[in-house]
Amino acid sequence: MAGLKAIKTKIRSIQKTEKVTKAMEAVSAAKMRKAQVRALAGRPYARAAVAILSRLSGAQALSNHPLVRVRVTDPASATRALYIVLTSDKGLAGALNSAVLRATERDIRANGLQTSQVSVIAVGRKANDFFTARGYAVEVYHPNTDTLTSELVDEIVLEAANRFSTGVVDEVKIVYQQFITTFEQRPTMHTVFPLSLPELQQVVKDIIPARGAFSAPAAEDEPRAYEVEPSEGAVLDLVLPKLASIFVYHALLETQASEHSARMVSMKSATDKAGEMEHGLTLQFNKARQAAITREVSEITGGMEAMAG
């Protein structure tokens, strides 16, 4: 039987751990809700931008626009690809980050790309560490902080759009964790450039989670025809980068909501586990204490018997 003092110290340390994990759980829960609310705030913008693009989807100027034109018809023959990979800065969130990183590597291999043909824009320390360690060219790295700004989004989009439209890369993909419910996140990949309308419509639809407190009201009807001023080309030049920034902004929010919910869940199970351990150890402590008392009593009575005899 372990010493009483040793067990007591163990119980105390577990109690402290439990307090920490419980606090982290509460913090993550609050941050998760905030990220969900922010995702909803971006919806009118996304809706309008997609409506404009749908209207212009038949335009000649669209299919020839440098941000839309498909240069590589067979995805397996792309020669240079840029991946925008979003992870969290910190761990302690289950398989969240590794799932995204694995999905990226799988896609790189599936497209038969060599390490030298891939460049990466990393958001989040985990993504940066991963790709740097494996010898990929990490072109830009941003930490994934809680304060998201549209400047950060614009910067990423501008960087990616420049590389794509000048032909440095043939494809730009974004990889992140899609928030489905608090208990379920899924690594998701979208092609940002060349921009495609169906893919964008899917992303906009996904802004509202399918279930839970933030699930969706039905979509509004879009007018079929618009007047366009001054020209379709001028509108496209403006709207296409905005659409790409919806991709990036939305992916950032999804990543954050996923991060916080995954951490909340893993901290919850850590708290539960700590409670279980504490219970077991308390039982062990009581048994040890009882055994010590019994032993002492029997020693005393034994001594008394010996003296009486």
Added chain:
Amino acid sequence: MKVIIAKVDETLFSGDAVSLTVPGSEGEMTVLGEHEPLVTTLRPGVAIIRSTQEGSSEFAVREVAIPGGLLEVRRDGATIIL
């Protein structure tokens, strides 16, 4: 009509309005309710939103500075994305 002025990460204005005046690419323009659907680019300037106020015949006027962007007009409203 419902007017929304939105950046990618936040909504600067959202509410009912009688008219919306914007610096359009072809000159200043005012949009009223039931306007033909329209998409236009905007120059930097000020968007002016007029709405009715309760207990007054005067319009409430709200001005929002915009750095350029796009205006999308539907029959039931208008959205400016910056």
